[in-house]
Amino acid sequence: MSKIEHFLASSKAALNESELARRIQLASGDYADEEKGKPSLLKFMGEADLLIEPARRLVRQFEVPKARVPQTVILFPGFGHGPSRMQYMADRLEEAGHTVKHWGQGRNWGVAEATLDALEERLADVCNQTGGPVALVGWSLGGLYARELAKLHPEQITKVITMGSPFSGSRRSNNIWRLYSVITGESVDQPAIQTDASEKPDVETVAFWSPNDGAIGPRSAAGKPGERDRAVALRCTHSGFTYDPNAIVAVVNELDRHTR
Template identity: 45%
Template sequence: MPPYAQSVSTFWKDRLAPGPRAAALPPVQQLLGNLSVPFDLARTKAQAAMLADGMRGDGRSILLIPGLLASEQRMGWLRDILAAAGYDAHDWGMGRNFGPKPDSLDRIDRCVDAIREKSGGPVTLVGWSLGGLYAREYAKFACAKVGGVVTMGTPFSGDPRANHAWRLYQLVSGFPVDRPPFPCTREEKPPVPTVALWSRRDGVILPECARGRAGERDRAIEVDCTHMGFAAAPEGIAAVGKALEAIRS
């Protein structure tokens, strides 16, 4: 083949070669399952006292960090049940989560310091979805202040696009999903006890990305709920109680 023909052949071969394999996504049927959240909330309201009685709160300070576009109100039932169980549960105090900002970890640090001024001890972070990524990265930034991290359906492992939320994340936050505006090593385990809650029927996050691999978290607990159910369904809230006990032991 003449040199020119070879160069043309190489030109088209490079452009027609398949690109990176598209990330696997949860089935659409499971994504639609998240529409059950009103029924999950109704069940949690009916079972709130039983859920609190089933936990062994020890007075530890807990900071709840909501997921993308969620607010403190969305974490309300979880907060109130943890408080009724004997935990010192706190909202993050930053309103709705519109995605990471350059000062997000600094703002969490100020919140943790305010809690520690009253409690005097480390704070356990419980983060739902994107909030769990904040929790993990903050625990690397200030591990001496953190007693442990619980993530709920948080995509800290694998492909950051293996979910149905990454385009919304980029639209809302203005940052690429693989380049947040603060130092982030998603798969690196924080130097504190960590428990990952995950669900086969999450529907938003690919289960293996929320479960993580050995070395990326200390323990993984499977939960029978949808992604929205982690902070709304009785099964999700009870699992947080189990995770907190696992960190304590």
């Protein structure tokens, strides 16, 4: 390796170390007041339920109720996840009679203006394909994207359903924000999209939350009156919003509850 190549390699390594240190700094600090309401460590450990879910599906049987009003639904995955995480729910919703589309952005790696712009195009394409407005169902961070999209284009959306999405209260009332800062390099205090996450879209907006959620604080996911139209309590883990039979049946029933 030449002296120039060695210099460039060492400079890159130093830069990477510096960037890692910056991200760790973002995730550090005592924020006890802002973290009030976050799930306990025991509940967070309960999210390991995700690991045995594939085996459970081999023996579990449950009947998906048929949709009274079949419609088109776009599913939004949570942070670090992509369409594959939502596929089980997608299959069950299609069993019910709905037409399901994925968000079309691959894995959800955080808040980004470019992603929201692409979602606007995706929404327009799906509406053009199906000939009408659609329902949005978003898990965790995906639910925040669904809410923002509904604020921009309420005429194209019949309903927004969020599942364990932290749209209310402190951005640190959860067990994810430190990991989020390290992975994305962004502070939760300065998200890439400047918006009031608690502001309700001008469409029917329903928040699913769970007292068993190990990732997101229940109050943050349930929201306050005026931040959503209704809050619906379920008994599932945070990951379970995407595969628990009760969560899937709740989504089917909620889609039937109201149509524009």
